[in-house]
Amino acid sequence: MHRTSGLTPPRIRPPLDLSHQCDLSHEPKPPTRPEHDTYNRRPDLESASATPMNDLNAEWRNRSLKAVWHPCTQMKLHGTAEQPRHALIPIVRAQGVWLEDAQGQKFLDGISSWWVNLFGHNHPHIRQALVDQLDRLDHVMLAGFTHPPVVELSERLAALTGLGHAFYGSDGASATEIALKMSAHFWRNAGRAEKCKFLGLQGGYHGETVGALAVTDIPLFRTAYAPLLRLGATVPSPDARRAEGSITPAMVAEEAAAQLEAWLDEHHPCTAAIILEPMVQCASGMVMYHPLYLQRVRDLCTRFEVHLVLDEIAVGFGRTGTMFAHQQAGIHPDFICLSKGLTGGTLPLSAVLTTDGIYEAFYDDDVARGFLHSHSYTGNPLACRAALATLDLFEQTGILEKNVQTSKRLWTQFAPLSNHPRAHHARKLGMIFAWDIETSLPDFAKRYAAQALARGVILRPIGHTVYAMPPYVISDSEGKFLAEAAFAALEATLAQESHAQTSRVGTIDGV
Numbered sequence: 001m002h003r004t005s006g007l008t009p010p011r012i013r014p015p016l017d018l019s020h021q022c023d024l025s026h027e028p029k030p031p032t033r034p035e036h037d038t039y040n041r042r043p044d045l046e047s048a049s050a051t052p053m054n055d056l057n058a059e060w061r062n063r064s065l066k067a068v069w070h071p072c073t074q075m076k077l078h079g080t081a082e083q084p085r086h087a088l089i090p091i092v093r094a095q096g097v098w099l100e101d102a103q104g105q106k107f108l109d110g111i112s113s114w115w116v117n118l119f120g121h122n123h124p125h126i127r128q129a130l131v132d133q134l135d136r137l138d139h140v141m142l143a144g145f146t147h148p149p150v151v152e153l154s155e156r157l158a159a160l161t162g163l164g165h166a167f168y169g170s171d172g173a174s175a176t177e178i179a180l181k182m183s184a185h186f187w188r189n190a191g192r193a194e195k196c197k198f199l200g201l202q203g204g205y206h207g208e209t210v211g212a213l214a215v216t217d218i219p220l221f222r223t224a225y226a227p228l229l230r231l232g233a234t235v236p237s238p239d240a241r242r243a244e245g246s247i248t249p250a251m252v253a254e255e256a257a258a259q260l261e262a263w264l265d266e267h268h269p270c271t272a273a274i275i276l277e278p279m280v281q282c283a284s285g286m287v288m289y290h291p292l293y294l295q296r297v298r299d300l301c302t303r304f305e306v307h308l309v310l311d312e313i314a315v316g317f318g319r320t321g322t323m324f325a326h327q328q329a330g331i332h333p334d335f336i337c338l339s340k341g342l343t344g345g346t347l348p349l350s351a352v353l354t355t356d357g358i359y360e361a362f363y364d365d366d367v368a369r370g371f372l373h374s375h376s377y378t379g380n381p382l383a384c385r386a387a388l389a390t391l392d393l394f395e396q397t398g399i400l401e402k403n404v405q406t407s408k409r410l411w412t413q414f415a416p417l418s419n420h421p422r423a424h425h426a427r428k429l430g431m432i433f434a435w436d437i438e439t440s441l442p443d444f445a446k447r448y449a450a451q452a453l454a455r456g457v458i459l460r461p462i463g464h465t466v467y468a469m470p471p472y473v474i475s476d477s478e479g480k481f482l483a484e485a486a487f488a489a490l491e492a493t494l495a496q497e498s499h500a501q502t503s504r505v506g507t508i509d510g511v
């Protein structure tokens with residue numbers, strides 16, 4: 001995931017406005033440099049011999065290129081320490097919506113660090129909870145043991161979702177694995193082992209481990225690994241962009257539901273579950289759809305005895321305007337998968353919650369009828385404390401109500417981008433904003449990301465879709481900075497169309 005251009009971004013002094021931070025007694029402070037700061041001291045010179053003496057970014061970058069294999073990245077994009085290409089950016093600290101590199105340059109985190117951050121980086125309330133927890137208990141295995149943070153978090157998540165029996169993993173993909181395994185095992189325990197197949201939406205994304213990839217319909221991600229996968233089936237997405245002329249998003253939703261009905265009619269005897277991202281299919285380009293679709297899916301799942309697994313990993317925790325996206329349809333899933341914003345973007349944690357009925361089908365004298373799944377760090381106390389602190393912030397700050405205004409304000413600030421003649425399907429839901437760009441540049445995403453970065457903003461298009469998903473605490477002036485950079489990056493990228501030489505080397509989202 002990283003950079004595209006060899007440009008050295010200019011030093012930008014963005015408006016570091018922290019007044020938006022939540023109304024808690026501990027106001028965050030701008031980034032400070034501790035005297036003995038490991039990350040701002042010069043790294044080991046021996047391993048950074050090819051870099052100029054005063055370039056801390058280059059030193060960390062070169063060491064990273066030698067030692068780290070970056071995720072979802074064609075590493076040739078960055079080259080080698082000896083022959084660097086597009087620059088990796090070493091981030092050494094963060095505050096609010098800003099990330100800061102080793103040379104002190106700041107970047108506005110326009111996509112919340114892969115959609116995880118909600119209340120800004122380095123939030124004092126979350127940090128304080130973590131420090132407090134470190135003084136008490138760092139970790140204990142969750143088999144045979146329990147601890148206050150995991151109990152409290154499970155209770156609070158149950159109260160929020162209407163589901164219970166929280167089962168923990170570490171990342172989003174592990175939540176997908178847990179939900180799918182639980183669903184199939186439920187049917188096996190119910191004497192219907194033939195119900196073991198899964199269904200998803202076209203363009204759906206549920207993670208990249210082998211089980212999750214089998215229900216992820218993004219060709220780039222799964223083609224290379226297809227021989228390893230037990231591929232799930234897919235049905236058409238209710239993508240609201242298909243609503244044109246007299247066709248409404250609700251009509252598109254009805255049509256997609258009818259296609260699902262036809263599929264289930266034939267295949268329900270061997271189908272355990274359908275998994276989908278409610279309201280927005282994020283990874284396939286912020287594909288938004290009408291909540292009617294979720295209502296129809298709920299009814300069909302009940303009628304055909306197929307579990308409904310809602311993957312709220314990206315859209316949960318207020319991202320679409322409601323605490324959970326499916327609440328906009330007034331439905332209840334059989335399983336919900338949570339991660340990303342669960343810890344406010346601080347620590348890896350995921351959770352799957354389900355119904356009493358499903359839980360009871362596992363409750364037995366026979367160990368083989370129990371749910372057979374574990375991770376060493378399941379329910380890690382520190383991650384649970386970060387999640388509890390994040391839930392505190394939802395309660396104490398009224399952020400969901402504030403986001404209504406923030407979303408409107410940002411949409412106004414984005415108006416020049418929405419009105420750009422080459423931007424189509426301008427759309428937003430809650431704190432997700434997206435535009436499809438008409439361009440002849442096959443490597444548009446890479447070029448756009450570089451232009452945004454050069455303007456002090458992290459925006460990484462998915463294909464030809466530019467999107468913004470900033471932390472909820474973005475201020476008025478920061479929003480202006482983001483919107484202006486997003487627009488200017490578009491103009492600068494499109495200006496390259498006539499003389500572009502394209503390159504296929506890059507990363508997946510944006511670069």
Ligand SMILES: Cc1ncc(COP(=O)(O)O)c(C=O)c1O
Nearest residue numbers: 171172173205206207311313314
């Ligand atoms: C909807 C959805 N599900 C699952 C995942 C996978 O989460 P992770 O990357 O933490 O494994 C993602 C990640 O972007 C996602 O957007």
